[in-house]
Amino acid sequence: MSEITLQIDGKEVKAREGMTILEAAQGAGISIPTLCHHEKLEPYGACRICTVEVETRGRTSLVAACLYPVEKNLVVRTRSKKVDKIRKALLELMLAHAPDAPKLQDLAREYGADKDRFEKEPSFCILCGLCVRYCAEVKKKNAIGFIDRGTRREISFIPEIAARECWNCKECFPLCPTEALQAAYVLTGALTSSFPSFEAGSEK
Amino acid sequence: MPKINSPAELEKLRKSILSKRDPNKPCIAICTGTGCLALGAEKVVTALKEEIKKHGLEHKVDIKETGCPGFCERGTVVVIYPEEICYLQVQPEDAGEIVSQTILARKVIDRLLYVDPATGEKAVHESEIPFYKNQMRLLIGNNIKLDPKSIEDYLALGGYSALAKVLSQMTPEQVLEEVKKSNLRGRGGGGFPAGRKWEECRNAPGEVRYVIVNADEGDPGAFMDRALLEGNPHSVLEGLIIGAYAIGSHEGYIYVRQEYPLAVENVTIAIKQAEEYGFLGQNILGSDFDFKVKVHRGAGAFVSGESSALMTAIEGRVGEPRPKYIHTAVKGIWDKPSNLNNVETWANVPLIINKGADWFTRIGTAGSKGTKIFSLVGKVNNTGLVEVPMGITLRDVIYKVGGGIPRGKKFKAVQTGGPSGGCIPEEQLDMPVDFDELTKAGSMMGSGGMIVMDEDTCMVDVARYFLNFLTDESCGKCVPCREGIRQMLKILTNITEGKGKEGDIELLEELAEVTKDASLCALGRTAANPVLSTIHYFRDEYEAHIKQKRCPAYSCKQLISYYIDPNKCQACMICLKQCPVGAIAGGKNQIHVIDQEKCTKCGTCFEVCPARFGAVKRLSGEPVPPPISEEARIIVRGSKER
Numbered sequence: 001m002s003e004i005t006l007q008i009d010g011k012e013v014k015a016r017e018g019m020t021i022l023e024a025a026q027g028a029g030i031s032i033p034t035l036c037h038h039e040k041l042e043p044y045g046a047c048r049i050c051t052v053e054v055e056t057r058g059r060t061s062l063v064a065a066c067l068y069p070v071e072k073n074l075v076v077r078t079r080s081k082k083v084d085k086i087r088k089a090l091l092e093l094m095l096a097h098a099p100d101a102p103k104l105q106d107l108a109r110e111y112g113a114d115k116d117r118f119e120k121e122p123s124f125c126i127l128c129g130l131c132v133r134y135c136a137e138v139k140k141k142n143a144i145g146f147i148d149r150g151t152r153r154e155i156s157f158i159p160e161i162a163a164r165e166c167w168n169c170k171e172c173f174p175l176c177p178t179e180a181l182q183a184a185y186v187l188t189g190a191l192t193s194s195f196p197s198f199e200a201g202s203e204k
Numbered sequence: 205m206p207k208i209n210s211p212a213e214l215e216k217l218r219k220s221i222l223s224k225r226d227p228n229k230p231c232i233a234i235c236t237g238t239g240c241l242a243l244g245a246e247k248v249v250t251a252l253k254e255e256i257k258k259h260g261l262e263h264k265v266d267i268k269e270t271g272c273p274g275f276c277e278r279g280t281v282v283v284i285y286p287e288e289i290c291y292l293q294v295q296p297e298d299a300g301e302i303v304s305q306t307i308l309a310r311k312v313i314d315r316l317l318y319v320d321p322a323t324g325e326k327a328v329h330e331s332e333i334p335f336y337k338n339q340m341r342l343l344i345g346n347n348i349k350l351d352p353k354s355i356e357d358y359l360a361l362g363g364y365s366a367l368a369k370v371l372s373q374m375t376p377e378q379v380l381e382e383v384k385k386s387n388l389r390g391r392g393g394g395g396f397p398a399g400r401k402w403e404e405c406r407n408a409p410g411e412v413r414y415v416i417v418n419a420d421e422g423d424p425g426a427f428m429d430r431a432l433l434e435g436n437p438h439s440v441l442e443g444l445i446i447g448a449y450a451i452g453s454h455e456g457y458i459y460v461r462q463e464y465p466l467a468v469e470n471v472t473i474a475i476k477q478a479e480e481y482g483f484l485g486q487n488i489l490g491s492d493f494d495f496k497v498k499v500h501r502g503a504g505a506f507v508s509g510e511s512s513a514l515m516t517a518i519e520g521r522v523g524e525p526r527p528k529y530i531h532t533a534v535k536g537i538w539d540k541p542s543n544l545n546n547v548e549t550w551a552n553v554p555l556i557i558n559k560g561a562d563w564f565t566r567i568g569t570a571g572s573k574g575t576k577i578f579s580l581v582g583k584v585n586n587t588g589l590v591e592v593p594m595g596i597t598l599r600d601v602i603y604k605v606g607g608g609i610p611r612g613k614k615f616k617a618v619q620t621g622g623p624s625g626g627c628i629p630e631e632q633l634d635m636p637v638d639f640d641e642l643t644k645a646g647s648m649m650g651s652g653g654m655i656v657m658d659e660d661t662c663m664v665d666v667a668r669y670f671l672n673f674l675t676d677e678s679c680g681k682c683v684p685c686r687e688g689i690r691q692m693l694k695i696l697t698n699i700t701e702g703k704g705k706e707g708d709i710e711l712l713e714e715l716a717e718v719t720k721d722a723s724l725c726a727l728g729r730t731a732a733n734p735v736l737s738t739i740h741y742f743r744d745e746y747e748a749h750i751k752q753k754r755c756p757a758y759s760c761k762q763l764i765s766y767y768i769d770p771n772k773c774q775a776c777m778i779c780l781k782q783c784p785v786g787a788i789a790g791g792k793n794q795i796h797v798i799d800q801e802k803c804t805k806c807g808t809c810f811e812v813c814p815a816r817f818g819a820v821k822r823l824s825g826e827p828v829p830p831p832i833s834e835e836a837r838i839i840v841r842g843s844k845e846r
Contacts, residue, residue, distance in 0.1 A: 048722045067527045089718040093687035151690045153680030
């Protein structure tokens with residue numbers, strides 16, 4: 001793989017072709033906030049908190065750093081008025097669902113986000129999909145997935161699989177950026193609904 | 205049917221089909237597109253068949269069930285050949301007369317003709333009806349001439365001659381050049397040049413490439429692609445095969461939504477026929493080009509019309525968009541180069557090949573060539589499908605083709621581009637229809653939905669309607685789209701319910717900006733357009749709702765009241781009897797009063813109050829006057845009172 005030189009926040013950064021901006025920045029010790037990113041998982045691009053400004057072929061655009069592949073002579077700005085404005089608004093939108101999440105609160109302080117800007121709808125979940133993707137991509141169990149779409153989207157365990165797999169795993173719990181008990185809560189919900197194979201599964 | 209092995213054999217077959225057809229033989233063509241079917245076209249067909257049988261004319265008259273010619277407002281549409289007499293709003297009861305009068309006695313039935321509401325003149329032929337006269341129907345013009353289930357009908361009209369030309373006389377590069385030269389832009393919404401997309405896909409590394417027809421049309425009120433796929437499926441298929449040849453693809457998909465059963469049926473039949481005749485499969489028309497097509501039925505998600513989501517759905521996964529920093533033309537279905545175009549884009553290809561890019565570029569504007577099909581709906585006299593040359597003004601589409609606004613109401617705005625588009629006001633009506641002009645005006649061409657709105661339409665409510673649609677139809681994956689839409693909808697709902705606050709407009713603008721800048725796919729990035737364009741052109745309406753709690757269009761129920769003016773009420777009992785919730789009190793000779801608690805604001809009283817009285821008033825932003833005393837409600841009538 002050939003090496004590419006790009007510029008991030010005014011600094012010359014070397015990266016390998018095929019890397020994302022996020023990876024290149026991390027390699028150079030430049031931090032870009034993320035919420036749905038995990039190094040063991042395929043980039044997902046859902047939380048958009050890693051949005052950065054790029055300049056390429058004379059055009060400026062806003063892209064997700066976790067997904068955008070590095071290019072030769074790419075100019076990246078990880079902070080700008082526009083970027084900060086977007087991050088602040090995204091945090092405010094997420095804080096309406098998970099107002100007490102420490103990770104969100106830390107970022108809120110950094111970007112001046114007001115957790116009370118929008119009416120609270122505490123679901124404790126920002127649908128980052130870390131649990132869902134970890135279960136599918138790393139554990140290859142697919143015990144948890146998304147249901148419904150649009151504003152009704154939520155995470156849900158599939159009782160048939162969860163009853164069999166989750167007791168001895170629970171590796172998704174600590175991945176949650178908002179509330180470590182969130183997945184546990186949804187899991188309990190899924191398993192306490194009367195389901196015949198629950199008994200069989202729990203005996204293992 | 206033995207396979208056709210060369211262009212010469214195709215021409216021979218075409219000649220033999222034509223020789224068996226007598227151009228003077230009467231033929232009754234009945235539109236059996238989805239619109240006319242809903243109006244009972246099937247019964248018209250049955251009735252006509254019975255009449256034909258009754259008169260023993262089975263072998264002397266053809267009956268053809270065709271696709272949609274576009275004039276849905278006046279369905280069921282029937283055209284009688286060879287004279288091309290056009291009958292509108294045909295009912296099964298008219299069948300007897302059509303056969304005895306028009307077929308046997310060669311007489312035109314006056315009452316089934318189009319009457320120009322302005323001049324009172326009748327039009328016998330399609331070409332004389334203003335709705336058709338002002339169109340340029342290159343793509344849908346054939347719909348009424350062919351049975352979509354008959355490949356012979358398509359061949360009789362010159363079908364697959366473009367494919368034959370391509371395979372026998374042109375290299376893939378030449379086809380690509382011709383399409384590039386035509387400057388054909390994608391009809392699905394974005395208007396990306398098709399030739400450039402094809403070229404990128406053709407040049408992308410890899411052996412396997414896919415071509416795809418996007419027939420996941422989902423904008424509210426849009427049905428252009430349905431009419432094409434239902435009415436002339438072979439034209440789309442021919443375009444696709446030509447594209448596959450140019451791109452170097454041997455496998456294609458037609459992604460059509462399950463909610464279009466007739467389109468699924470007709471295109472499936474068309475594929476089977478094309479395979480039998482040798483337009484699909486191996487060694488097409490004796491060349492060394494192989495190509496096969498599969499139909500993939502969508503499961504009802506608007507977002508699956510987005511190209512990367514559609515490709516994910518074809519892979520068998522949930523139709524969620526992927527970021528397109530690497531184009532789908534390079535990495536699409538199963539990460540293979542994939543070229544996706546909309547139904548209408550593909551249907552243009554055989555035309556361009558047959559008539560040449562030079563001919564095509566003579567139609568339209570500098571940046572937008574050819575024609576565009578719109579589904580003209582809403583508050584307009586002639587609703588239906590219209591195909592117009594690019595560059596025609598919106599005013600001509602709405603007034604000349606569409607026949608203007610019904611019931612003498614005032615035009616307010618036209619919404620183009622579906623949920624990703626925007627509302628264009630009166631001042632901009634002379635704007636030419638063109639990809640770039642519409643975008644400049646804050647809307648977009650989109651796939652071709654055109655919703656006309658009159659003075660009774662509340663623009664805040666329109667924005668709310670589209671956001672509500674997107675609330676269900678966003679995939680929900682990324683935060684700015686899912687949460688931005690959620691919050692914008694909440695604010696808009698509050699405004700329409702009289703709970704708007706100072707600062708709401710600014711907050712909407714801020715949310716719109718984030719949704720636009722940070723969303724993952726085009727659905728999110730354009731989701732705020734209905735909000736932004738209505739704020740831009742109709743800010744005063746937003747302000748009236750927020751500051752005066754007034755809906756200028758008298759549309760938002762929570763902001764309006766109906767009130768009977770005691771000085772005008774003649775106690776005629778009409779509104780009282782028609783009120784569906786019994787909210788009107790009064791009697792003969794007793795002035796009527798609306799119980800505001802019971803009133804559901806359906807507007808019936810306002811509609812039925814005789815114009816000469818005009819006693820029912822709509823109020824908004826002002827209090828309902830207190831009821832008058834019981835004594836004052838008694839009407840003492842002069843002559844009638846004894």
